[in-house]
Amino acid sequence: MSRAPEVGHGLEALFAPRSIAIVGASDDVTKIGGRPLQFLRRYGFGGAIYPVNRKAAEVQSLRAYPDVAALPDAPELAVIAVPPESVPQAVRDCAARGVKAAVVLSAGFSEMGEAGAQLQAEIGRIARDTGLRVVGPNCLGAIGVPAKSIATFSVALESSFPEAGPVAVVSQSGNLGSYTLRLASERGLGISRLLTTGNECDVDIADAIASAAADPGTRVILCCMETCRDGAKLRRAMALARAAGKPLVVLKVGVSEAGSAAAASHTGALAGSDAVFDAVLREGGALRVPSIEQLLDVGHALAVLGEGRLPAGRRIAVLTASGGFGVLLADAASAQGLTLPRLSEATQQRILQAVAFAAPANPVDMTAQVSSRPELLAQVLDAVAADEACDTLLLQSANAFHVSRLRDVFLAALTQMRARHPQRLIVLCARAPAEVRRQLDALGIPAIEGIDAACATVAALATLGTQSSQPSEVEETSRTPLAPEAFATEASAKAVLAAAGLPVLREVVATTRDEAVAAARAIGFPVVLKIVSPDIAHKTEVGGVVVGVRSEGQLVDAHDTMLARVADKAPQARIAGVLVAQMAPAGCELILGTKTDPVFGPMVMVGLGGIHAEIWKDVALRPAPVDAAAAEAMLRSLQSFPLLDGARGRPKADVAAAAEAIAALSRFAARHADDVAEIDINPLVVLDAGQGAYALDALLVPTSKTHKDVHP
Amino acid sequence: MSRAPEVGHGLEALFAPRSIAIVGASDDVTKIGGRPLQFLRRYGFGGAIYPVNRKAAEVQSLRAYPDVAALPDAPELAVIAVPPESVPQAVRDCAARGVKAAVVLSAGFSEMGEAGAQLQAEIGRIARDTGLRVVGPNCLGAIGVPAKSIATFSVALESSFPEAGPVAVVSQSGNLGSYTLRLASERGLGISRLLTTGNECDVDIADAIASAAADPGTRVILCCMETCRDGAKLRRAMALARAAGKPLVVLKVGVSEAGSAAAASHTGALAGSDAVFDAVLREGGALRVPSIEQLLDVGHALAVLGEGRLPAGRRIAVLTASGGFGVLLADAASAQGLTLPRLSEATQQRILQAVAFAAPANPVDMTAQVSSRPELLAQVLDAVAADEACDTLLLQSANAFHVSRLRDVFLAALTQMRARHPQRLIVLCARAPAEVRRQLDALGIPAIEGIDAACATVAALATLGTQSSQPSEVEETSRTPLAPEAFATEASAKAVLAAAGLPVLREVVATTRDEAVAAARAIGFPVVLKIVSPDIAHKTEVGGVVVGVRSEGQLVDAHDTMLARVADKAPQARIAGVLVAQMAPAGCELILGTKTDPVFGPMVMVGLGGIHAEIWKDVALRPAPVDAAAAEAMLRSLQSFPLLDGARGRPKADVAAAAEAIAALSRFAARHADDVAEIDINPLVVLDAGQGAYALDALLVPTSKTHKDVHP
CATH class of the missing domain: 3.30.1490.20 (ATP-grasp fold, A domain)
Incomplete structure (x- = not known):
């Protein structure tokens, strides 16, 4: 068996093939073997199209061939739409003929029970053995927009074909991917490609991300994810996207607890698999969004803003023509962790010179006057854009683009503003008809509908703009075996942990x-x-x-x-x-633990002891290992951190020592991930600053045992 | 000075006057004196219209009169659009002429400083002295839709007039009210009236709510609120809406902390004025929504569902044609506190008989099969609708109403389902063109766009449906003076509190x-x-x-x-x-307190002691007095309640005794609200069940002193 290809490798043929074969091509355009052919012809795919049908000499007016071997050329891409039991042979034929990539649209595999799962495993083996990249089965396939390559039966293409542009959509679920594509197109966003991976017998979501990261036509990657089968591969793919400077926006669905049920330790109970996912996505620089609507909003903004234009902070200036909306936006922005700094006195003076009755501080109420005189709106915008107090301007209008008089005022002022401040980040909170949105998009000004949605979008941009631009280090910690005696007792566990740098009394x-x-x-x-x-x-x-x-x-x-x-x-x-x-001196008690996630490997978790972790789920979680700086950042991210930091007249705790202890434990967990399933340090007592931190109890759970076996 | 009229009294003339005078009528339709006249004529107001203009004999082709005294009849409603300094005389003239209600559109009053505030106070005095009801000043006025009475210059009327229907919009901010009206109209919702109250010299938001509650044409009240000037009046208005069975949906903007700065006690710091607002709205049976989008979604659902059709619980059945969307909806529904119970075996069998490959448990994945065969969709809907496991059906489709083939399938199935289950609550998560939405509305099936939005709407309906239908008792607790000695020491405070039923050792x-x-x-x-x-x-x-x-x-x-x-x-x-x-036995420590809010009167607050209140803001707040049942509900609403309820192997605490103590303190606070600004019981120690609860310390803060004065 050959080695699996590197993440994302060999997928180019999915999006820009010179020729496409449809295996199981049909005249019936309601069938999955009929639709792709219909779409390819309707939207004018430029390469050769080869219908393959065992019985017909012609399909949808094109010459058909009885099998792949009979084709005049080796097609670069094959779309497979035959009954499930015929798929392995079709895939084998494709590999033998020199096809580069195949999309299996057929269903009836692992989603249908054991027999289907075996069929699917067989396809996966063929892919690995031959190097043919296989998408699916049970997927909605792929679209390469610039090349008009269509290997899908998605209803999204029923009425129109997307415009080409910078947004890649990748999804495990075909329906979610297809829906995202359709909504993005309806907003007028240009699309580079769609790839839905379905049952993932070979090509998975990590491949899809990595391939989009390598695609020169893609600038933004929108991803719908349900699960992850290979954590290390996903982390490599995220690192590639980050290194390429392409924002990866992820909608993770299925907040599943399946993974956490196995481990009943304190650590495990708190850090369910969705929390692990969350930590891995954050660590990898992906932006996780909570809804498909926000996926679209953020994708829209990123597509329109242009390369590398992200806010450097969370400070915004809010501009409205109504005090009521200003308050509403200030509330919504604050809820998203955005701040509204007071504009400088000079800026306020400039605003008041333009509009005498404006509220100039922030939110800026420009009053209804700006609706009638475009030069006033331009003056206010210019004044605020020139002020360095804010990272992003958020301009709201309830009516601007639906009343023709106002539309001209706003477009004129925004055009003028853009000419004077080409790099200034400005987001509109407004509804706009398609033709106006196109003009705004061209100015690099996204119009987001809805007050909460606009504020959430600006906050998401700020999160992307302020995160470290460093690709996350997916370091391969060398795994070291651990002597079985280490697991015997508290004392033996503490001894090996102490040797690894965890302080004990x-x-x-x-x-x-x-x-x-x-x-x-x-x-x-x-x-x-x-x-x-x-x-x-x-x-x-x-x-x-x-x-x-x-x-x-x-x-x-x-x-x-x-x-x-x-x-x-x-x-x-x-x-x-x-x-x-x-005997330990009195101090602040942390619970500290690690757990080796079956998909993502060792994770480290810390929280304040007792009810903080129990009732409030106030814990920080990261992939292990972490260094002391990252460990301190974990502590500072706790809502209960003030209790370590001198709240209520307490002395400050030795946060530095606690961070060193967390880092030491995380290194140990990474090094021994093959042997150690979980580690529980409860408590780690943190003394006053300068006095250290000490593990008072320790439990090591070996990989081969569940927690239950240890606590009979 | 005469007594102020009862809340909402005398506003009928604003919405269905027999005749309207425009004082300051203008030919210029961009002016506030020109627009109402233009609207009245354009949309065909049926009564008499009297332009009043000191100079012109004719305005917009209508005969004009030099002043109100010169009018042939006493108009029922006057719209006043003259410069601010002329408004008091205009209002006086209206009162003298027998006008019933006046809307002052002019700005330049309290929002512009001291002189304006004095002018405004003068108008308020005239209103109170004469009984003329005055709306504004600095407002966007009123619209009575069935009568086509228009006393506004709102841009919302620029392109069309709303259809008549059950939704009343009331707002302090003119812009928010006008925007809400426009969006509601665009959704095809019928409107009964708009009332914006602006600076509220006489008619306030409570009047607006009460008047809508009394209006036979109104079934749903949407309210945008920024502040409240008279808490007791607002509570009376809410009680009227509740008694009338008309849901009151409130968007409160301006999460202000102004009110809480004055009091630095523990209680005060935690219970800022927004928290007080929240408690008062909940107590009054109003539904508070976090965004203007949700105001519209909930309003839409309430308008469409029809009178009294609200879910009796938070259990929903989710139906999709795609597994991916099912998961997404299950996530979003759970986040809103909705539950997805497993459907009965019988229901699941019926679903599988219709669609063999469906996932029948809940969420129900009906698969794409239902898209092609309407009878299958109808069968699944019928099966789920017949199952009593769920209160509401939530049916999602990404495409149903935008692809003509699917549209017919869905409409046919929903029509059939409605015929068989006339009372079943069903909400669609789908986008739909206006003409389809109209058909769905007629079936009593609201279509909400967006997955989070649809789930939030169902959750809001469930909150309304499960709250007590009892009108809240706005009881006038008789105020009793308290001897000044009570405030002297801990011992004196405890003595009076013990006499009032608070247990002390x-x-x-x-x-x-x-x-x-x-x-x-x-x-x-x-x-x-x-x-x-x-x-x-x-x-x-x-x-x-x-x-x-x-x-x-x-x-x-x-x-x-x-x-x-x-x-x-x-x-x-x-x-x-x-x-x-x-000496107190060991127990669970609560902090318990009351504070007399300047607007809403005495409030009672309880939380677990220490960091629960400090870090987590885990406190419950209600208007005082509460009875023991309500007090126990407060305790049970705490996230940290499990600590009282036997979590982690603790003995259960005497929750009943704690509740009695809270109730006793709240009665005391209500009775002595004139004298007592705050009470701090820190801690109330709650012993094991059956052992009681005791106030270990007590501090009474008199009304005349700030907390600072007491703690020098």
Whole structure:
């Protein structure tokens, strides 16, 4: 079996083939073998079209061929629309004939049960063995817009073919991809390509992203994603998009909890698979949007703004011709985390010179006067555009483009403004008829309909504009095996973690009462005693923990009592000794953990202990490893961070030490991801600034065991 | 001065006058005195129209009169569009002539400074003295749609006049009201009236709501609100709308914090004025929406569904022809707090009989098959509609009404479904051209565009449908004066609160060491000692609290040490004695408080203590008084309620006792709202179920003092 091709490789033939064969071509244009042929002819594909049909000599007035072998040329692209059981042979024929890429539109595969899944696996094997790239099965296929290459039966092409332009649409779901394409076209956005990947026997969504990233005609990638089968590949594809400077906007559907059910540890319960997805997308520089509407809005804005024109911050100036709308926009913008800084005195003076009764601070109420005199609107726009206080101008009008008198005023003023400030970012909150939107788009001014939608779009642009332009490092941490003894007890887990740089307090495992006394003397009172047993995970439940032991006398008592209590409550447990540990000073408690996600690999999670994580789900999650700076950013992203930062007159906690501990744990998790399924540090106690942070308890869960096996 | 008329009284003349005078009528149709006249004639107002113009004998081809006195009849409605300084006389003339209502369109009043505010106050006085109802000034006026009464210069009328129907639009902002009207009309919704209240010298938004509630032609009230000047009046208006069974949907703009800055107590800081607004609207049965788009969506649904047809719960069935959209809708619905129960086995069988490859559970993926065979869609709809598992059906289609073949399929199936299930609630998530929307509206099936929007609309309907149908009791609690001594100390505050039913632990103020010993003996050890002084609010800061006093010896020590410490740290403070109090058992700590809002009166607030309130703003707020059931509902609405309810293996707390305490405090706050600005109970300790709840500390802030004065 040959090695799988690099992500996105070999997909060019899907979008600009010199020739296309339709295997299973039909005269019936309601069938999936009839529609692509009809579309190719209707919209004027320039290359050769070869209908393949075992019985007919002619299909839709074109000469047909009985099989792929009989074709006069090797087609670059094959569209396969035959019954599922005939698909493997058709794919094999294509590979043998030298076809570069095949799109399997037929359904009836893994979505239909075991037999279908086997058929699908067979197609995948053929693809890997032969190097033929196969899209689908059970997909809506591909469109290459500039070349008018059509390998789809999408209803989106029923009435018209998209205009060519910078927006690529990639989707696992055919319907969502097709719908996105149609809505984008209706807005007048130019499209570079559509690729829907369906059941993904070979080409997957990562390939689709990577291929769009490499396409010179694509500037913006809109992606609808349901799942991910190969996390590392997706991360490589995101890195390619980021390196190419092409924004990747993702609508992730199916906030599934399937992945999180397996692991019942504290960490696992909080960081369900959607949270993992979210962390991976953010880490990879993709912008996740919550709705298909916002996918379109942001795509529209990115397509219109032009390359690299993104806001450097979240500061906006709001301009309206009505105080009421100004308040509404200020509310909506604030809800999106945008700020409305006060404009400079000079700017306010310029605004007032133009419109004496304006409210000039921000939001700017230009009053209805600007509706009648275009030069006033131009003057206000010029004044605000010249002010460096804001990153983006947000101009709202309820009527501007639907009343012909106002339309001319606004278009004239905006044209003038664009001439004077060619790089200024300005977004309209307005409805506009198609012909006006085209003019606005040409000025690089997107018109977004709806107040919340416009503010969400500006916020999304700011998020893209302020994120690091560094491609995320998809580093291959070298995996190191971990000795099985490490998993035995709290003490053994702490020992390997301490060796990896996770700070722990002094502790000794004593196997006799005398050893315990000696250990406590060496450590210094007060101490904590804990039972050490590979069979006891929840020590407190069997009376296996005594804190605040202050003297030798207390220690002797506590030691013997504890052993007796444990023997009573857990008579079967093997006892390895008693852990004598330095007693932790009071501090702020974090819960810290890692979990190896089956798709995305090791993730690290941190949150404040107790109800913060439990009730409020206030945790930060990232792919591991992270460095100390990233770990500190995780802490600062917590809503409860003020509790570490001196809120309510508390002393500041040692955030730097906590960050180092998080980083050390994340490196350990990445290095041992093959052996370690989860790590639970509960708590990591963070002392006052300068005093350090210490893991007080640790649990390592090996990959081969579920958490349940460990806690019987 | 006569008594102000009851809320909403006397506004009929604004919407269906027999005759209208335009004071300041103009030939220039771009002026505010020209436009209403032009509109009245263009749209065919049936009554008499009297232009009033001091100079012209004719305006817009109608005979004009020099003043109101010269009119042949007393017009029922006068539109006033003269310069601001002439408005008071014009209003006086109208009152003298027997005009019933006047709309002052002119601007230049309180929005323009002190002189304008005085002019406006003068108009308000004339209105109150004469009984003439005055709308405005600085407003966009009123439209009565069935009578084609037009007292506005709104651009919304520039191209067409709204169709008559059940939706009333009321707004303080003229622009927001006018915009809402235009969008509603564009959706094909029938409008009963528009009323914009502007500066509200007389008629305010409460009048507008109450008048719409009394209007037989109105079934739904859409309201844009910026502020409220009279809380009690607004609550009466909301009660009228609720009693009339007319849903009131409110877009509140300007999430202002102006009101909360005054009070720096814990309670005040958390319960800003927007939170108060929110609580009052919820209490009054109004539905608050976050955006103007949702105002329209919900208005559309309410107008179309017909009287009283609201879902009885939040359970929905989602139907799509695509798995991808099903997932997207399930995500969006869950985010709105809707649930997707599994359909019954029988229903699922019926679905599978119709469409063999459907996913029948919920979301139902009907597959693309239903697109070609209307009888299949009808069968699936019939099966789901017959299932009692769901309150609302949500049917989504990306293309149904834009592809003529599909349109007929869907309309036929929906018509059949409606015939078989006349009362079934069904909402479409689909775009539809105007003519199709009209057919759908006639079937009582609103089509909402956008997935999030459709789910938010269904959720809003469910919120309206599940709220108590009881008109909120705007009870006039009789106000009782409170002796000034109550405010002196913690002990005096607790004494009056205990008398009012707030449970406190046993405590005695001792003025000598011997009295303290005797008190402790009577109460039983352990006890707590606290300094009693009208000059010390923060007792711990001066060492004025000692907890855990377990014996007479300890008590004598603690008593003397504390007095010495306080004398040292607060030498000026008058010492009234030492409070000897029963020591509270451990429990869950709540913070409980009341605050008398300047607009809405006494409010009661409760939250879990510490960081729950501080970091998470997890508090519940309601107008006071509340009964114990409402108080318990407040507790249950807290996100941290599980901590009271036995989460993490805790014992359940005495929620019933806590609720009784909240109710008692709220009654006290309502009774003494004239004297008490704020009450802080921090903490109210809630013991295990059956053990009670006790106020451990209490602070009463008198109305005449700010919190600062109390804590010098």
